[in-house]
Each structure stands twice: as C-alpha cells, then as structure tokens.
Amino acid sequence: MPTYLIGDVQGCHGALTRLLNHISFSPSRDTVYLLGDLINRGPESVEVLRYCMELGDVIKPLLGNHDLHLLASAYGVRKPGKRDTLQSILNAPDRAALLHWISQQPLARSIQNPQGQRLLMVHAGVLPQWSLEETLQLADEVHQQIKGEALPQFLMHMYGNLPNHWDNSFTGSDRNRVIVNALTRIRFCTAQGAMDFESSEAADAAPAGLMPWFGCPDRKTAQDIVAFGHWSTLGLVNRPNLMALDTGCVWGGCLSAMEIGADFSERQLHQIHCEQAQKPG
Template identity: 40%
Template sequence: MAIYFIGDIQGCYRELRALLKQVNFTPSDDQLWAAGDLVARGPDSYATLKYLYSLGDSFKTVLGNHDLHLIATYVGLKKAKANDKLDELLSAPDVAELINWLASQPLLRKLPEEDVYLSHAGLPPQWTIEQAVAMAEFAQKKLNSVKRDKWLARMYGEQPNSWNQVKSKEDKFRYTINAFTRMRYCELSGALEFHNKLSPKDSPKHLKPWFELATNQLQNCYWIFGHWAALMGEVPHNNLFALDTGCVWGGDLTLLRWHDKRLFTEPSQRNLL
C-alpha cells in the first residue's frame, strides 16, 4: 500500500485525475491524504468532491478555509461568491450528503504509528503538538454537534489572534479554526497574522513564517501542510512539506508519495500565471 499526500485541489478535477493516473493510484490498495481546500475557485468543485467522497476509506482529508466557507455558505451563513464557482455543487441533488461528509472531517490528522502530521495551514507556534491535537478534537466536536451552524457562525473574525488572549469557548474555537486554516505568518510573539500572503523573501521583518517560530515543536516530527501557494513548495526544513503549489492559479498540483518522499506534479490546465 502506498500513502500519498496531495496539496490544495480547489476544484481542479482534471488535474487531480491526471496526477493520480501518473502514479497508478488504486483505491483498493492505496490511500490519498489531502491538505484541505478541496473546493472553490477551480472549475469543477462538484466533480472533485463527488469523486473524493466515492473513494471511501481510501481518502482522508483535513478541513481548509475554503471547505469551511463552503459549509457556512450551504447552511446560509454566507452568500456564494461568483469567483468561488460553487453553484453547480450547491445545487446538486446530493449536496447535503457531501456537505455533511465534509463537515465531519478533522482539522488535524496523524499518520498511524508515525510522527507525521497533516493540517491545512500548519502548527501555531504558541501551541505544543499535544495542545494542537487537543484543540483540533475540541473544534471537531463542535462542528459535528447538533449546534454546528451556531459554531460556524462564530468562526469568523480575527480576534483573538494570540492564544494568551483566549478567554471563552468561542475564543478557543475561533482561534483554533484560524490557526489550522488561515495562518501563514505570525508576529514575533507568535500571534497569528492573516493578511500577508507573500513568500518569505518578500515579507516584512516584523513577521515570520509560522514554521520559523515553531522549530522546537517540529524538531521530532514531520509536518505536511498546504494553504500557502507563494511558497511553491519551498521550505527550509527537510521535515516539512508544503504541498500547495497553486494549481488553481496556473501552477501545479503536487503529490507526495510518503514511503520514498518522492514528489509528483501535474501542471494546471488554467493558464493564469
């Protein structure tokens, strides 16, 4: 059995199928683990989600910010944006089944019997790995509860952006969602920053990539993440894998075969870069 990790798909269905064909992915024998953001902005979110759902136990994912926004849009908390290209999915006859399945996915996954972690945005430097695991479980319980819509409504906002400022369950939930799905840079204190999407070589000096501030937590594990297309897969640590290489923006869709750490790419069929 081979385990593959894939970066942000974002509705790039043709590239997804072509990339899996490259490696002869076989659902009965292999597993595909996704770094979140399965949908939005690309042309085929419905086909993408339906295919991934059809893989059953052969497919694992974590939630990304676009996945959460889709769920919030479906339940009426947000309006669909034209550039997200979600109309076909939201009007599909099986949309409720797909949304409920998506909402049941976690924010953090660990490879069984290995210190290998997967999240959409990374590991916030103000947490230990043990805290990250606990908070991911806390948030997942809220999203899987009968009060899911209430909690979805409370995930929006940028405060508190520091774990030291968390005072309530709502604060805890919002910080957790933001840390796992929106983080790229942090202030030197470790507080989350949400607006800078540039590559580290172009970033302001008062900000650091989250992985430069979480080096102690990361030294004895592997961490796989997406979300940050501007990195184009380049990170300065050999135990980190950044798999969002901007397929939806005209870059590549990237796949990591875990046992030999080999990367495979499929160029975007959207000529945007």
C-alpha cells in the first residue's frame, strides 16, 4: 500500500492528474497526502477540489494559506486579489459543497511507522517550542473553529502578523493567529521562534538575525520527521528528518511526490515538469 506526499498543487489539476498517472496511482491501493495549497494561482482550482472530493478518503489534504484565503474570500473577509484564481470555485453551482469539504480538512496530520517514529505533515512549518503532539493539539484547536459554526468569526480575526511569537498564555484571536501563521505561513524566524513574514528567499539567503524555522536550535520536533510545502524558493529538501516538497509547480517548476516506505527511510521521488501557470511578482 504505497503512501505518497505531494507538494503544493495550487490549482494545477492537469499537473496533479499527470503526476498520479506517472506513479500509477490506484485509489484501491494507495494513499496520497497533499501538503496544503490545493488551490489558487493555477488555472483549475475548482477541478482540483472536485477531483479530490470524488476520490474520497484516499486523498488526505491539509490546509495551506491559499486554502484559508479561499474561505476568507467566500465569507467576504478578503476580496480575491488580481493574481488569485478562485472565481471558478466562488461561482460554482456546487460552491457550498466545495467550501464545506475544504473547511473539514485539518491543519496538520501525522502517521507512525512500526518502529514508533512519527512523521508530521504541515503546510509551512512548526515553531521550535512545539512538540509533535503539541503541534497536532494546537492545529486541532484551531480546526475545531474552522470546521464549525465559528468559522465566520474566526476568519474575521485570522489575518495579521502579530503576535509573531508563541506564548502559551495567549488566548482568543491572538492565540489562533500565531497557530495559523506558524502552520501555514512561516519560513524564517529568529532562534527564539519570532516569525518573519517579509522574506521569502531561499534558505541560504536568510536576512540578518533570521534562520529557516527548521534550523532553530532546540526545536522540539527535530527528532521527528517533518514534511511540508509552501516554500517554493527553498526547493526540494530530502533529509532523514525533513522533507520540503513545494517545487514550484505553478511557477513552471515541478510537481513532486515523495513515495515513502513503511519505515519512512525508504523514499522514492517522483516529479513531472509543469507549464508556468503564473508569473512571479
């Protein structure tokens, strides 16, 4: 029963189906985890959602910042931007079903191998103060609001860069915002985990005083395996305890799937090249 982790699809339905055909994907045998940003910027956002919904539980997505942006746009909290490609969903006759489905997806997932090692999946990253279990608990804390009647109120207070650090005493919208920003937006932070949202360069171009979130000393998830997307300028990373799988499909790069064995150490990378669907800038 092969398991695949796939990076940011971002509305590139053609690329997703070509990649699944390339790996001979079988819904009766395989499981696919999508690491967030299923939609937006690419030309076929509504097709991606419908395709994933039809496949049922063999496709296991998690929420990225673009997926949350869709919900915010649908509820009138944010207007779609000039570069967004959300109208096919917002104008769809099955809009309500599509929005409900995306709102039911979690912000983090985890699986365990027979040796007891855990693999944590998030869209962007994890703060150094959080263990794997704490990350899952905090992700679920927020998701309980996203998937229920509190969603409109939650979205009204979701946006903002502050607070930019974690404090367990935070409550309400401050607490929610830090959790969402860490799981769906973080790239760089200080050694203490104060997040920066101005920089999106490659990891080796970190601004002064900042480092990639996964480079923080004493990060509590350092002994776990963490897989994420979000950071296309970082490119592919395949280390024993770290997998970065956003390889810039929507920007004319690749869509990547990492096939992982039962013990997580056996891995095989599958990639297909993508036509550029949106220009940077």
